[in-house]
Amino acid sequence: MKSQSATLLAEVRTFRQNHPEVRYVDLIALDIPGHFYGKRYPVEMLEKVAAGSPLKLPQNAVLLGAQGGLFKIGDYCFHDGDPDANRRLVPGTLKPVSWEAQPLGQMLITSDGTEAPIEFEPREVLAKVLERLHHKGIHPVVAFELEFYLFDKKLDDGLPQFARDPLSDDADDQPTLHIERLSRFSEVLDDMAQTAQAQGIDITVITAELGPGQFEINFGHCDDGLRAADWAALFCRSTRGVALKHGYRASFMAKPYLQFPGSGMHVHVSLYDGAGNNLLAAHQQQPLRHAVAGCLALLAHCMPIFSPNHNAFRRLGGTVNAATRASWGFEDRDACVRIPESDPRNLRIEHRLASADANPYLVLAAILAGLEHGLETRQEPIAPLNEDRNSGADFPLEMLDAVRAMQHQAILRDKLGAEFIDVYCENKRQDHLAFQQEINAREYRWFL
Template identity: 35%
Template sequence: MEAAAAGGTKPSEGFISADHEAEYRAFVEKHPDIEAVEFLLVDPNGIIRGKWAPGDSLKKAFQEGVNFPMSLHGLDVWGREVEETGLHIETGDKDGYCRATRGSLAIVPWAKRKTAQVLLQTFTPEGEPFMACPRQVLKHKVAEAHARGFFPVAAFELEFYLLDPSKEDSAGMPAPLGTGEGPDRLRMYGLDDLAENAALFDMIRDAADAQNLPIDTIIKEAAPGQFEVNLKHRADPLRAADDVILLRRIVMGCARAHGLTATFMAKPFIDYAGNGMHVHTSLLDGDGANVFAGADGRARLESAVAGLIKTMPESLILYINTWNGFRRITPGSYAPTHAVWAENNRSVALRIPVSTEENRRVEHRISGADANPYLVMAAIIQGMMEGIDSGAKPPPPVEGSAYDETADLGRELPDDMDDALQLASRSAFLDRALGPLLAKVYRDLKRAEIIAFWSEITPLERTTYL
């Protein structure tokens, strides 16, 4: 259970903590006319699940909690029960208590009724953190880092497409904005596409302000209708991961309000760039100084990089968590194909951006935009810690393109979901990064999804062989 801040007052009877009570009371004082509340819970796939409830039920999330079956964390990407996880009927399909996360209570600007939303995390009936809940797992991982004297800082960047439902491509999918009339408009870093969609992006920024999400820049990306939103760094990886979940919801909700569809699918179009999730991570010491700064810091940074390189193949199933996501990993696509690093080079999996020493950090570039940010962050922290602990040395940084087949690029990353899962299953890294319960549940979910895709005959096969 999240404790009250040190030195804080004792919470009133029934509230989780003094901080939670203060957040709840300030919100209802500002918004006394709430008609509905949306309870949000994130499953291992990074999908928001939950329920709508009357406005007067909001208080429960800040007190005993809202009941949800703990088996929610054993659903595959289609929302189907995966019995192999051991979380379903064999347990009696028990309810847990799902309680509010600090800082997540906010208005839903695009809702027609006066609606609040709050992000939840799962506890067992006995009040213990349920360790198949991704947020609880990351909370535990951050606590481990803090106990070691390291305080992670993180900032996420997410790419997405805006699609026009009134236009379809040859496969019947909504077409990206900017296609269908003359040559495709890539217009990378162009301002015209931002200006043409200014009302939507203004709504996204306003919604982010209302929900306390620190949006930084919005960029036109490398394909028609593709954009990127960068979030400012937080010295709290939990809140940084929360920001990703809520930003995806904001973008999709605001796009819908403008008659468009937004998708964070990793590779929605074969001919265009995929959608990535880039994570900038550094570590602070107890005094708030970057442990990667200075000569000693440089050695520590390289050890962290070495740990991430060593563990990347067996943790790839966390970074690329969908069958579709592996279509994004192709040479020349700015999606990395090898576990390599470099300075100021966007073709690699781990980039050290140009910065002052005080801002020295690692940019982790492998994840798809639809990955679960809690699990991505947990694996990054674990990989960095293992590299630092062992004093590992990375291979030489890549010079030039990391897609150069004539160069010695080290270990190639799996380009197939089954291969990635087999690597993860033969390694104990997922157990160390996620804990044994979620590691098992996650492997079971991915195996069930792979089998489902193997069981499907594609339209291409039918048109070819019938």
């Protein structure tokens, strides 16, 4: 503990020396819907926290709904006195913020690793899964890919407008994979990449996707699953800020246009033993087949994680490469679980089902739980799509059905924690019901 405090204190002091203009630092963490909450600390107070002073925030901040309100979930929120819970600083995440008007810093905080971690905090859920795997001698290497859309900064009566092409000032309203779009939007994309790198995020490939104004960013493979999820979370925050600075609005919304492809979160995962051997490649890749079978077995019960809101379910099966059944395949982007072509050293799965606005900590935790389950049970998977284009198992395509499938699944309750499952399912149920409590114009047109 003393060595960690010394490391944190050195990090804060180095940051103050390198950025004397910064007076405040945002201490931030991801809640259940995937939004950041936290507090803005004077930088001199941050130094005291790094030296060991308590850092406490309300425990129930993790339970916020999609719109920021609190729901009654068991005894939480309205019958527990709204207690504080200890958090800690995440080493290596204190970075300058370049997209705000005033000099600012930010740093991740978490309850995992504290004396009483919050069982339903997303980062803690993932930390427990990773710890269990490490005790079994399994070491994941992870890489996220995130798709997002650029829109005009101004909304039109609440609706998004196509991003304006900086060269022609015309709306970028045509679906295209052309690399010229990267050139036309290079100023904002370069700033996004540089800003992410300044946050310590390993940015690799940038791709123009099929939707108008749609792009994909790939991250480097990381042997620390928590850090890989941190990168995905922090990238979303910085990308939104940089876009606004350039006159755009960046969104990771799963399905902003019905007629164009949605935005996904693709997660590449390989598993290694302590000696660095790829576990999935052993014994003629039989463990790979078991891992795939485990992922598919739990997939239907993880849908509230992979599609965390009403809009995310719109993405499934609508257009390109978005499955409506649990499936797998070699080099097949129609599959939920794709096996990219690679040598045995880099053999991995690519989990393609989650929407871009899903919580990266929970998505990775759910994927790893499926892989672990498969390696334990050693079941054979269904036929890959390469052999049978109709292969696949049904999964829920509506939130309340998905919550029912998740809440009482014994394997998932064991691997992700029963308390987390109960809290998460009720949060999603209440969010969905709250979303329904509004009559829109279409409903009046149809039924008035």
